[in-house]
Amino acid sequence: MSITTTISAPATRSAEAERIAAALTAGRTTTSTAVPAVAPVVAAAPAAPAAPRLRSVPEGTEARGFVLYVGLDEAKALADGSSLGQVVQALKDLAAQIAPASETYAAVALAPAGAGGRDIDVVRLALQEPAALARHRDTEESHTGELDRAHAGVVIDLSRKRLALDNTAVSLTFKEFELLQYLVLREGRTVDRAELIGALWNPEDEEAAPNERTIDVHIRRLRAKLDRYEDIVRTVRGVGYRFDRHADVTIRYASAPSPDLF
Template sequence: MSLATIDRAPLAPVSPAPAPAPAPSQPGDSRRLRAVPTGTEARGFVLYVGIDEAKAAAAGTDLGALVEQLKALVGDLAPAAETYAAVALAPVGAGGRDVDVVRLALQDPAALAQHRHTEEAPSPKHRTGVVIDISRKRVVLDGDPAALTYKEFELLQYLVLREGRTIERAEIIASLWSAGDDEIPNERTIDVHVRRLRAKLGDYEDIVRTVRGVGYRFDRHADVSIRQASTPSPDFF
């Protein structure tokens, strides 16, 4: 029995569907470099690599080999790219993170700004306490004179000379203000005078304590020094 031969027409090759073209970048596209402001274009980038010769040697390479391999990688990914390498030098034993030293040595604007801010930042104030100088009518806070008015110093002095005793507002007014004064506070506005005094005492404001419903009291701390006058104060009798 003979087998019938069935002719089969060759199948036409099927071309794969063309891949969709990538959508053009939009201004809000996440692929756009965020560091590039509107109206400008990116012309390249800087990659800071922080590694010293000892660390490179420990990894089985050296700085020159790293540079050449990175340049070769860029050439493979983007043949039209131009590359330039610079080595950052720093004094031996300078310390700090390698990448921070590199950024500073190569004049990275952000690193320069941070370095400038660090240099200009004031050092913490050395606390030496409060000196209440009755004889010279002045208060010194951590070595700097406080800008108290005459009446503010009188108020503080009145409390200091009666240390530990709570002074009523009416007594303060009667003792520190006279009928000839331009403005005589009442028991409510005396709180304003105390608040201003405390503000000028800064970190030491709590040496003037409020006794709720009564008045004010001076509390001496270990960091408070009082220099008495050689003669009794005229307001202490």
């Protein structure tokens, strides 16, 4: 029995070797029990994809920070048991905790009291956010004809320095519009002549130094151009002048950069 095993094993190996050689010559891939098993190859895990590029960052530039607009006035913050200053400080502290290398700068967005619209939209426009400005320009352009078509009564457009009465544009001098705008932005408050002089006349102006009589003359001319709506600019005897808004008065406010208050 042992002789048979010794003789048959070499024969089996020789036949198998010839079979493998023939298969290789014929260009086929064959697996044989006589070929030592090869350890399976484990495929490498795919590399983690690179972080996607921010859509808002054009080619050739890099992101250096971000702006977070928060629509919140003091009354709403107070109702939530906080204040604008506390919210700002909390956000600054959070940024420092998450990214100690970060630098922060906060600015408050100012808008005329009672200005309509969503808080966040008012904030974005007041802080000159590009998309908000573009949308504002598109809206203004689409409403350009409204001053002359859609609005009866008085339209005071502070953004374009324009005045319209009953669908008709009114020509004001630079100083007349400045006076009207100053009073409009202080609606309901009586402004004395000295304040008007100090705010609207530069001592270095070429024109003669103004006095209270100068203010009265400009106001009289302004009220004459307001025609039947002259009473929106009221005279408060012995004090100064006040702007009173009527139901037929529309005001379009201009956006302006706001100062850093934090």
